[in-house]
Amino acid sequence: MSCAVIAVSQDCEGLQMAAFDLFERSMSADGLERAITNASLLGDLQELERIMPERKYSPGYLSFLCYLLWLGKMMDVGVQFLLFADEAEGLRAVNLARQEFEHEHPACCACGTPQATRFAKSCSACGQKFR
Amino acid sequence: MSTEETKTPESVKKIADGAMLPLDEKRVVTFIDRKFTYTFYLSRIMADDWARYFDGIVHSSRNAGKALEETLDLETPGIALVESKLQTTDGYRGDFMSKPGWQSKIPPRHSRPISWLLRTVAVSACATEDRPYDPDSIEVLLDAAWGMNKPGEMTMYQGLVHRFKPLTAEHKRKFYRAASMTRVVGGSRNGTTIYPVRYRSLVQIYDDLIHVVEGYSVNGAPLESVEAIRREMDVYHKVKAAEELFAGANEEAGGDEQK
Numbered sequence: 001m002s003c004a005v006i007a008v009s010q011d012c013e014g015l016q017m018a019a020f021d022l023f024e025r026s027m028s029a030d031g032l033e034r035a036i037t038n039a040s041l042l043g044d045l046q047e048l049e050r051i052m053p054e055r056k057y058s059p060g061y062l063s064f065l066c067y068l069l070w071l072g073k074m075m076d077v078g079v080q081f082l083l084f085a086d087e088a089e090g091l092r093a094v095n096l097a098r099q100e101f102e103h104e105h106p107a108c109c110a111c112g113t114p115q116a117t118r119f120a121k122s123c124s125a126c127g128q129k130f131r
Numbered sequence: 132m133s134t135e136e137t138k139t140p141e142s143v144k145k146i147a148d149g150a151m152l153p154l155d156e157k158r159v160v161t162f163i164d165r166k167f168t169y170t171f172y173l174s175r176i177m178a179d180d181w182a183r184y185f186d187g188i189v190h191s192s193r194n195a196g197k198a199l200e201e202t203l204d205l206e207t208p209g210i211a212l213v214e215s216k217l218q219t220t221d222g223y224r225g226d227f228m229s230k231p232g233w234q235s236k237i238p239p240r241h242s243r244p245i246s247w248l249l250r251t252v253a254v255s256a257c258a259t260e261d262r263p264y265d266p267d268s269i270e271v272l273l274d275a276a277w278g279m280n281k282p283g284e285m286t287m288y289q290g291l292v293h294r295f296k297p298l299t300a301e302h303k304r305k306f307y308r309a310a311s312m313t314r315v316v317g318g319s320r321n322g323t324t325i326y327p328v329r330y331r332s333l334v335q336i337y338d339d340l341i342h343v344v345e346g347y348s349v350n351g352a353p354l355e356s357v358e359a360i361r362r363e364m365d366v367y368h369k370v371k372a373a374e375e376l377f378a379g380a381n382e383e384a385g386g387d388e389q390k
Binding site for chain 2: 004005006007008009011014018049052053054055056057058059060061063064066067070071074079081087
C-alpha cells in the first residue's frame with residue numbers, strides 16, 4: 001500500500017474519476033433515498049447494509065469536488081474570481097467528467113432525464129421512444 | 132468521569148444587563164468532583180497558544196467497506212494547552228506543585244474538563260427578537276463560560292455580541308477553499324483523508340469583517356475600536372463567531388451534487 005501523501009486539489013485524474021462517480025451516484029439518488037427510507041421504516045438493517053453504496057473514493061475527494069462545484073456555479077452566475085491553478089485544473093477535470101457522463105448517460109430529449117445507458121430504446125422516466 | 136461526579140454549577144451574567152467579560156484577566160476554571168472543589172488558575176490564552184491548539188487537532192476519515200470511520204482528536208491538544216498555561220491550583224492534597232513539570236501530574240480526569248471549560252463557547256440561547264433587524268450587518272450572539280463566580284461555580288456570560296459587515300463572495304470562497312484542501316494518505320480509493328485546519332481563515336474573516344462587539348472589556352473598559360477588537364479578542368471567540376457566519380449556508384459547498 002502506497003503511503004505517499006496525495007494533495008487532493010492537485011490530483012486532477014483522481015478528481016475527474018471521483019466526479020464521474022459522483023454524477024453516477026446522484027443519478028440514482030432519488031431511488032436510493034426511497035429504498036433507504038423503506039428499509040429504515042421496516043427496521044431491516046441487513047437490507048440497509050445491502051443497498052448502501054460502497055464509496056469508491058476517499059472522502060477528501062468529495063470535499064474538494066463540492067468546493068469546485070460551488071465555485072463553478074458562482075462563476076456561472078457572473079461572480080469573478082482570480083483562480084488558483086488547482087482550481088482551474090479542477091474545474092476542467094469536472095467538465096471532462098461531466099462530458100463523459102453525458103456521453104454514457106444521454107438525457108432524454110423529452111424530459112431531460114439521464115438514461116442508465118446510451119443504448120436505451122426508451123426513456124426510463126417518461127417512456128419517450130428513442131430512434 | 133460521570134456528569135454526576137463532576138458538577139459545574141454556573142452563575143449567569145447577561146450582557147444585555149451590562150455585564151462585561153474581562154478578556155485580559157487570568158483564566159479560572161473551577162468544578163466539584165466527588166464532593167471536593169478544585170480551582171485552576173491559568174495565564175491568559177494568547178493567539179499563539181490557540182494556534183498551537185488548533186494546529187494540534189487531528190481530523191481524519193477513511194472508508195471501511197460501506198462505513199465511514201472518522202477520527203477527531205480535540206483532547207490531546209486541549210490537554211497540552213492546559214498544561215502549558217496552568218499556573219496554580221487549589222484543592223489538591225500534598226505539595227506536588229513544588230516540583231518542576233507539576234502541570235503534567237494533573238490527572239486526565241481533571242485536565243479534560245479544564246480544557247472543555249476553556250472552550251465552552253457556543254451560539255447564544257438568547258433571543259434576538261427584541262432588537263430590530265439591521266440589513267447592513269450580521270449579528271452573532273455567543274454564550275461563554277469564563278471565570279469563577281465562587282469555588283465550584285463557573286460564570287456564564289450570556290449574549291456576547293459580535294456584529295459583522297456582510298460577507299463577500301471572496302470571503303466565502305476563502306473559507307470553503309480552506310475547508311476543502313484535504314490530503315489523502317494510502318491511495319485515492321481506500322486511503323485516509325486528513326482534513327485541514329481552517330481556523331486561520333476564520334480568524335482572518337473575523338478580522339476583516341468585525342464591526343462592533345458588546346460585552347467584552349480590557350482594563351475594565353469596553354472594546355470600542357476595530358483595532359482593539361482585532362488585537363484583544365480571544366481567538367477561540369473569534370473562531371466561534373466567524374463560524375456562525377457560515378451556519379445555515381451550504382456547508383458542503385456545492386452540496387447540490389445533482390447534474
